[in-house]
Amino acid sequence: MSMSRQLSPQEQQQLGVLMLLVCLPHLMMQTPWLSGLLGLLLLTYCGLRPQWRTQIPRHFSLLLATLSLLLVNQVHQTLIGREAGVAVLIALCISKLYETRSVRDAHAMLLLAFFATGISFLHGQAPWQAALAGLALVATVCIALRLENKVLTLGISIKTAIKICLQAIPLAILLFILFPRLPAPLWSLPNETAARTGLSGDKMSPGSLNQLIQDDRIAFRAQFNGMAPRQTQLYWRGPVFDQFDGQSWLPATAHSSNPPPIIARGPQVNYSITLEPHQQNWLLALDLPTQFPQSAMLNSQLQLIQRSPISQRLRYTASSTLHWQTLGNADTAAALQLPPSLNPKTVSLAQSWQQQAPAQRVQSGLQWLKTQHFSYTLTPPLLEKKDRIDEFLFESKQGYCEHYASAFAVLMRAANVPARIVTGYQGGQFNPNGNYYMIRQADAHAWVEVWLPEQGWQRVDPTFVVSPTRIENGFENSFASRLQNDALPSLLSRNATFIKAMRLQLDAWVNHWNQWVIAYDSQRQLNLLQRLGINDFLSWRFLLYLCGGLLLILGGFLVYFLHRNPAQPTDMASQLFARYCKKLHRYQLYQAPHETASQFAVRCQIAQPELAASMIEITNLYLAARYAQDSSALAQLKIAIKRFA
Amino acid sequence: MSPPTPHSLLQQLHAAEQQLNQIIVGKPQAIRLALACVLAQGHLLIEDIPGVGKTTLAHALAQVLGLAFARIQFTSDLLPADLLGVSVYERNEARFHFHPGPIFTQVLLADEINRATAKTQSALLEAMAERQVTLDGQTHSLPAPFFVIATQNPQQQIGTFPLPESQLDRFLLRIELGYPSPAAERALLEGTDRQVLLQQTSPLLDTQHLIAAQTAIQQLTLSPALLDYVQALIAHTRRDTQFVYGLSPRAALGLVHASKAWAWLNGRNMVLPDDVQHVFVAVAGHRLISKHSHRNDFAAAQQILTQVAIP
Numbered sequence: 001m002s003m004s005r006q007l008s009p010q011e012q013q014q015l016g017v018l019m020l021l022v023c024l025p026h027l028m029m030q031t032p033w034l035s036g037l038l039g040l041l042l043l044t045y046c047g048l049r050p051q052w053r054t055q056i057p058r059h060f061s062l063l064l065a066t067l068s069l070l071l072v073n074q075v076h077q078t079l080i081g082r083e084a085g086v087a088v089l090i091a092l093c094i095s096k097l098y099e100t101r102s103v104r105d106a107h108a109m110l111l112l113a114f115f116a117t118g119i120s121f122l123h124g125q126a127p128w129q130a131a132l133a134g135l136a137l138v139a140t141v142c143i144a145l146r147l148e149n150k151v152l153t154l155g156i157s158i159k160t161a162i163k164i165c166l167q168a169i170p171l172a173i174l175l176f177i178l179f180p181r182l183p184a185p186l187w188s189l190p191n192e193t194a195a196r197t198g199l200s201g202d203k204m205s206p207g208s209l210n211q212l213i214q215d216d217r218i219a220f221r222a223q224f225n226g227m228a229p230r231q232t233q234l235y236w237r238g239p240v241f242d243q244f245d246g247q248s249w250l251p252a253t254a255h256s257s258n259p260p261p262i263i264a265r266g267p268q269v270n271y272s273i274t275l276e277p278h279q280q281n282w283l284l285a286l287d288l289p290t291q292f293p294q295s296a297m298l299n300s301q302l303q304l305i306q307r308s309p310i311s312q313r314l315r316y317t318a319s320s321t322l323h324w325q326t327l328g329n330a331d332t333a334a335a336l337q338l339p340p341s342l343n344p345k346t347v348s349l350a351q352s353w354q355q356q357a358p359a360q361r362v363q364s365g366l367q368w369l370k371t372q373h374f375s376y377t378l379t380p381p382l383l384e385k386k387d388r389i390d391e392f393l394f395e396s397k398q399g400y401c402e403h404y405a406s407a408f409a410v411l412m413r414a415a416n417v418p419a420r421i422v423t424g425y426q427g428g429q430f431n432p433n434g435n436y437y438m439i440r441q442a443d444a445h446a447w448v449e450v451w452l453p454e455q456g457w458q459r460v461d462p463t464f465v466v467s468p469t470r471i472e473n474g475f476e477n478s479f480a481s482r483l484q485n486d487a488l489p490s491l492l493s494r495n496a497t498f499i500k501a502m503r504l505q506l507d508a509w510v511n512h513w514n515q516w517v518i519a520y521d522s523q524r525q526l527n528l529l530q531r532l533g534i535n536d537f538l539s540w541r542f543l544l545y546l547c548g549g550l551l552l553i554l555g556g557f558l559v560y561f562l563h564r565n566p567a568q569p570t571d572m573a574s575q576l577f578a579r580y581c582k583k584l585h586r587y588q589l590y591q592a593p594h595e596t597a598s599q600f601a602v603r604c605q606i607a608q609p610e611l612a613a614s615m616i617e618i619t620n621l622y623l624a625a626r627y628a629q630d631s632s633a634l635a636q637l638k639i640a641i642k643r644f645a
Numbered sequence: 646m647s648p649p650t651p652h653s654l655l656q657q658l659h660a661a662e663q664q665l666n667q668i669i670v671g672k673p674q675a676i677r678l679a680l681a682c683v684l685a686q687g688h689l690l691i692e693d694i695p696g697v698g699k700t701t702l703a704h705a706l707a708q709v710l711g712l713a714f715a716r717i718q719f720t721s722d723l724l725p726a727d728l729l730g731v732s733v734y735e736r737n738e739a740r741f742h743f744h745p746g747p748i749f750t751q752v753l754l755a756d757e758i759n760r761a762t763a764k765t766q767s768a769l770l771e772a773m774a775e776r777q778v779t780l781d782g783q784t785h786s787l788p789a790p791f792f793v794i795a796t797q798n799p800q801q802q803i804g805t806f807p808l809p810e811s812q813l814d815r816f817l818l819r820i821e822l823g824y825p826s827p828a829a830e831r832a833l834l835e836g837t838d839r840q841v842l843l844q845q846t847s848p849l850l851d852t853q854h855l856i857a858a859q860t861a862i863q864q865l866t867l868s869p870a871l872l873d874y875v876q877a878l879i880a881h882t883r884r885d886t887q888f889v890y891g892l893s894p895r896a897a898l899g900l901v902h903a904s905k906a907w908a909w910l911n912g913r914n915m916v917l918p919d920d921v922q923h924v925f926v927a928v929a930g931h932r933l934i935s936k937h938s939h940r941n942d943f944a945a946a947q948q949i950l951t952q953v954a955i956p
Contacts, residue, residue: 594955597917627915
């Protein structure tokens with residue numbers, strides 16, 4: 001085996017920096033101290049003195065690999081699976097880096113860099129991750145170029161690398177569209193339970209929504225077909241709670257699977273939702289969904305759920321009716337449940353309305369809230385007493401949607417009106433750049449549903465009574481004036497109009513990415529292929545499209561490279577000489593870039609002795625025209641080349 | 646004497662070249678480079694092992710061109726005064742009188758230049774650059790033309806003071822002679838003794854003609870296309886990461902001068918990329934230092950010619 005060239009210290013350092021770039025997305029996803037340790041190893045390598053880098057003993061990387069594998073096993077309790085597997089890969093890459101000496105090692109490192117870049121999409125497929133992967137790709141190609149050609153300057157090699165990557169795009173698009181996709185991934189990606197945010201379906205207790213108010217991440221995006229409903233009608237229905245333990249609301253224990261019959265009283269609204277993964281099994285829909293994806297079902301609480309948790313971004317279309325009523329009897333026992341002997345003041349207040357009709361009791365409750373000087377605030381005093389509802393209704397009188405919904409539901413139950421809590425999102429921010437609504441975690445909301453004999457379940461929003469602006473204008477508009485800006489997510493502060501416009505545009509791009517790249521799954525691929533007349537991946541027609549597309553792209557490049565003029569000669573003499581050289585291609589004679597005209601002429605004479613005389617004439621005329629700037633020679637050259645067969 | 650025509654000058658030089666080829670057998674390329682170096686008014690460095698004819702070449706060159714010749718063997722105890730001369734107090738005239746050293750000649754052979762100390766070397770190199778000697782505040786011009794041929798033994802580096810890059814840069818061309826081919830060696834063995842040949846050699850040129858030839862060469866004009874090529878070559882050496890430094894502007898000028906001389910010697914008034922390619926290694930080789938070996942890399946210099954496209 002021949003020895004391959006040894007790397008110079010600069011080349012080793014470049015490889016180190018490349019690995020740092022490639023490993024960055026992985027390190028960001030690992031346990032902090034594990035990624036800190038691995039990152040430190042990479043930085044150390046890049047910062048080592050050149051002569052030390054070449055003197056690292058061979059055994060060191062073996063030791064490094066063993067230790068880091070033990071460490072990964074310690075952290076993840078396994079060496080397989082997504083997180084652990086990636087950690088193993090990165091650890092081994094770093095160990096390999098430490099023993100990289102020759103060009104052959106460097107080639108292995110480059111292949112590893114490509115692989116690690118591909119693997120980075122296991123962490124997520126957001127646009128910024130794709131951008132980072134693209135950057136890593138360009139850097140890898142750039143280093144590969146520099147290894148082969150030491151003369152290249154950094155600028156030229158970066159430019160060339162970008163060009164190479166751009167040239168790969170047509171092929172990548174073809175394969176993206178046509179390469180068969182699996183309905184489900186071959187390997188199942190484990191759900192990361194650690195990062196659970198957003199609305200909780202488990203319980204609702206004071207303060208649980210308050211944390212979301214500070215959170216301006218997108219919960220989902222919605223796009224309406226046709227006119228969008230007004231802001232006050234945008235109640236996005238999520239988890240429903242009907243068990244109260246005096247402190248928190250819990251979901252119903254027994255779900256009878258069938259929803260009560262529903263009568264739509266208003267026009268139908270059609271829309272599509274792109275839901276960010278929240279690791280729970282409920283979907284969001286405008287109150288109240290009438291048509292929804294087949295994988296989901298409406299349960300007895302009128303909550304849209306599906307069997308498996310939403311671990312990947314989900315796009316679905318649904319239809320809702322904004323005015324509705326249900327038939328049949330409610331499970332009144334559950335909807336009237338209250339913890340015994342708690343909140344005596346509330347109970348006695350509610351019982352004072354017992355004589356009224358149920359609908360009238362609801363109005364009395366709302367009227368009472370309206371007249372008792374309640375105020376809406378995101379920083380309410382802490383409720384600490386045993387009778388929390390009493391404390392809220394009669395003492396602190398400050399709170400936000402959660403407090404009002406909770407207190408009002410208890411008030412209604414005490415007044416013998418079946419009631420329950422519905423959580424979800426209210427409103428949303430319209431993005432004119434993409435014509436869709438962005439609903440953020442900060443838009444989380446809670447409201448009450450009461451059951452009235454003739455009408456069935458009806459939505460009542462006590463927060464609307466206390467703070468109508470919260471609902472009418474959306475969260476952002478009602479609060480920016482009242483709160484200090486720093487208490488709100490930066491995007492919601494009104495004075496930052498420029499930043500707001502930029503963020504809106506940015507989100508529109510993210511939305512496009514989600515709709516066109518991420519959402520392109522096996523189902524969409526099949527739909528597209530069926531439109532092209534392909535029903536099966538194993539058909540001749542599919543093969544024809546795939547191979548035809550490949551050939552078309554490769555052929556396009558071939559034509560481009562064959563007909564491309566490497567550098568357009570600027571002066572007349574070289575243009576004429578280039579024409580002469582083109583004529584010589586017929587005899588399989590090609591001038592090398594570094595070959596002088598005389599050297600080329602000698603070669604040509606040997607190959608085509610019968611043309612020697614005219615070749616010598618043309619060469620001499622060209623030299624005189626070009627290097628002695630002889631204008632008469634130029635004129636003769638023109639004639640001689642025209643004559644040349 | 647009437648001014649010589651360019652054509653007769655060229656003929657004289659070709660005759661001189663022919664004469665040189667009879668003395669140094671089988672090295673026409675090296676001889677033409679040496680002649681081009683004289684004509685471009687540069688100094689020549691010959692780097693080779695002993696006994697391949699370095700001294701003979703220098704001597705023959707002086708003889709054929711009709712120039713005064715002096716030779717100094719450089720040793721570690723050679724002092725600048727041994728080279729430049731001394732001022733001696735003359736009792737009769739009651740003043741100092743300058744006794745010029747061997748450097749006051751037209752062709753100076755500095756044999757094994759790297760054996761002398763840096764002090765002596767720099768005295769020589771200063772004289773080469775300025776073409777004058779300054780001693781005791783008095784400036785003495787050197788004869789014109791003044792031309793130094795230095796030799797260097799590349800292999801025995803023990804006890805030598807290698808010339809630093811800045812001083813190597815002062816030599817326009819650097820050539821190697823190398824072993825003669827078997828046929829040339831046979832001719833050498835069969836022929837007359839070189840010393841006898843040298844003594845028989847008569848000058849074919851005089852100083853005036855040589856200066857006329859030098860002037861004619863200086864006046865050659867270069868086409869923009871050729872200058873583009875020279876600049877591309879120079880730029881390439883500066884970009885190429887395998888060399889410590891790229892070529893200096895002085896080297897670029899040297900390349901232009903040597904190419905002109907080469908073109909003129911080949912009987913042309915236009916300078917072609919071919920001329921540049923012929924002299925490039927001799928001009929650039931000793932100025933480029935490899936990053937890996939920290940020595941001159943002539944193979945790499947040769948390779949540059951295949952890496953740079955002719956514009």
